[in-house]
Ligand SMILES: Nc1nc2c(c(=O)[nH]1)N[C@@H](CNc1ccc(C(=O)N[C@@H](CCC(=O)N[C@@H](CCC(=O)N[C@@H](CCC(=O)O)C(=O)O)C(=O)O)C(=O)O)cc1)CN2
């Protein structure tokens with residue numbers, strides 16, 4: 193009988209070749225039926241369960257699979273369906289997709305980042321009439337499926353009640369306790385049915401326990417788990433945390449549950465320290481997250497063994513589960529198919545399946561003794577050594593350049609006020625300038641062209657000519673729509689990070705290394721394995737071509753250092769800050785090329801700045817200072833005439849608003865539509881005085897917003913922001929939208945702006961902001 197068992201917390205749902213996406217999108221476009229969809233999804237799900245079994249995992253998660261998002265799954269199973277989507281006629285699967293994607297009548301629910309990852313979840317909504325009900329016992333359905341079809345006794349996985357509620361919106365803080373109480377009986381019912389069905393373990397994910405919680409919140413956690421605990425049941429409850437150390441170790445290990453899952457990778461040693469200091473209850477099981485579930489690097493097995501030894505000094509082997517630090521949702525499926533990679537790099541990589549191999553190997557080491565895995569540990573040591581010493585990783589000139597900036601503060605020479613007057617003179621923009629965020633529809637035609645080019649069917653010249661044709665067409669379209677500041681459209685980019693990764697030295701990219709970002713959409717993060725440098729200009733050709741076709745300004749379009757870092761799989765042998773500084777210097781170089789080519793507005797996107805924010809307050813200041821430094825390092829050498837833009841797309845700015853100010857960008861465009869204007873207040877409160885482009889429509893939904901709707905949101909924003917500082921734009925890039933959605937939406941947006949301009953009585957150029965207070969109310973509420 194094995195003593196220690198291996199487990200996973202969750203497995204990627206998208207399939208080795210993104211079969212999941214294909215099925216979903218085929219269903220949405222009505223080219224397959226619901227039956228087809230269900231069949232394809234089942235095949236994928238069972239395949240992944242069987243695979244984990246074959247790889248030797250003892251506790252295989254079930255119910256982590258999803259048709260869109262696991263938070264939405266949990267909300268819908270508990271009947272948390274926003275009122276605008278409630279209908280007795282619509283089948284539940286349709287309602288489920290409608291909440292996520294919106295439909296003709298109703299806007300989609302808000303979507304936001306899952307803790308500090310690039311995964312987005314759908315925010316559950318409560319309202320006055322929300323009475324949670326158990327619509328379906330999902331974990332039970334999937335538990336029975338695994339059991340009946342594969343003979344696997346899975347470990348059902350379910351988002352825990354505290355995290356579910358904490359991530360939801362639509363209630364007041366003082367309602368948290370009472371609402372939690374309404375969820376408890378439903379969870380009790382789910383657990384009771386799982387127990388009756390013969391489940392041994394159930395995993396309740398409570399990642400909020402790894403964030404800073406108040407004493408009251410910890411009190412709620414205790415109350416809930418005391419109620420969920422059922423002494424009569426055989427079913428064992430595992431409370432799973434990840435992404436950080438737990439905030440109150442003693443309280444968490446004292447919960448009346450059977451097992452606690454801790455992350456021993458992203459905890460800066462705090463979980464292990466607590467384990468050593470306070471011990472671990474002898475009657476509980478520790479699910480130890482020892483293999484990094486967030487990176488793509490093969491573990492240093494010797495080091496992992498040391499970590500396990502330390503844990504085994506406190507927890508007995510038969511109370512130990514070995515697992516990754518979090519769900520493997522955040523890493524690609526397998527390195528196996530990446531046959532083009534340099535062998536020394538490939539040898540150092542581990543995606544989901546290779547991480548599972550590490551888990552089962554370490555488990556074997558515990559159960560059969562260290563000699564049983566000695567060979568593998570040695571081989572791994574050799575492979576990692578070869579990679580570590582690879583000369584391709586080190587560029588002394590890059591390191592020198594970074595150290596030359598040591599101790600210097602990157603800053604622009606002129607103040608914002610001085611620059612603003614100058615920019616007004618140069619660009620002569622009307623009040624409420626309209627623009628877009630950068631990308632225009634990446635149609636099938638464009639993706640196909642790139643695919644042909646990639647597969648060698650098209651020459652570079654043919655592909656370049658095609659891209660130029662698209663740029664020219666869209667410059668014309670943007671002029672016809674009446675936008676004030678144009679973009680080249682980013683047609684040449686597969687993705688805003690991967691594209692730069694392909695152009696910069698120090699990066700490698702994969703063929704199939706997809707990771708789910710939201711719904712059916714995935715990204716393929718490039719891998720930063722060495723020092724980063726710019727071998728030659730990356731964007732000047734496309735952008736100067738676009739600028740040559742129009743008298744209106746065309747924004748140069750770059751992805752910022754923090755975002756490139758955050759959306760890549762970075763090296764871990766040097767500090768994050770060293771890597772972002774290298775990236776910043778490469779971008780600084782690129783920006784100077786754009787300026788030399790006559791580009792007057794340059795946008796440096798930093799959408800990932802907020803998601804990089806550490807979960808623990810204690811770590812936030814340092815992160816923010818370093819992020820600001822990197823952005824300023826990239827942008828500080830521009831001429832005073834150049835207008836620097838940035839863009840961020842998430843809805844919680846409050847906490848970082850001071851940092852946003854310090855970026856010293858002339859204009860920031862942000863997402864607001866899905867959060868229904870909640871965050872404009874943050875900018876008002878902070879007396880933000882630079883240019884702000886407010887997203888007036890949600891680009892994640894296929895719905896075309898009306899002129900009236902956008903006019904209303906512009907007017908609402910103008911109640912708190914000065915018209916002189918206010919830009920009008922969509923929430924984010926339009927790459928995922930069709931042409932038929934984009935053109936009418938932008939046309940309506942420009943029309944809405946025109947109407948407000950007329951109401952303001954100041955069409956045409958306007959004097960600089962001067963001494964007008966930022967919060968002057970210039971429009972009465974219509
Ligand atoms: N990195 C990153 N993170 C981000 C964002 C972002 O833009 N980039 N935005 C937010 C999330 N938004 C997103 C918006 C759109 C997509 C998206 O459209 N993804 C596409 C993939 C885009 C892409 O890389 N397309 C490639 C083509 C993909 C490809 O390799 N196709 C193969 C097909 C077979 C295969 O390899 O799977 C082929 O052409 O041969 C291209 O344009 O060149 C998708 O899921 O389908 C993803 C995230 C937050 N995080």
Ligand code: MET
Pocket residue numbers: 629630631682688749797799839841924925926927
């Ligand atoms: C996720 S932020 C996207 C910014 C980028 N410039 C775009 O429009 O696609």
Ligand SMILES: [Zn+2]
Pocket residue numbers: 629799839840841923924925
């Ligand atoms: Zn964006």
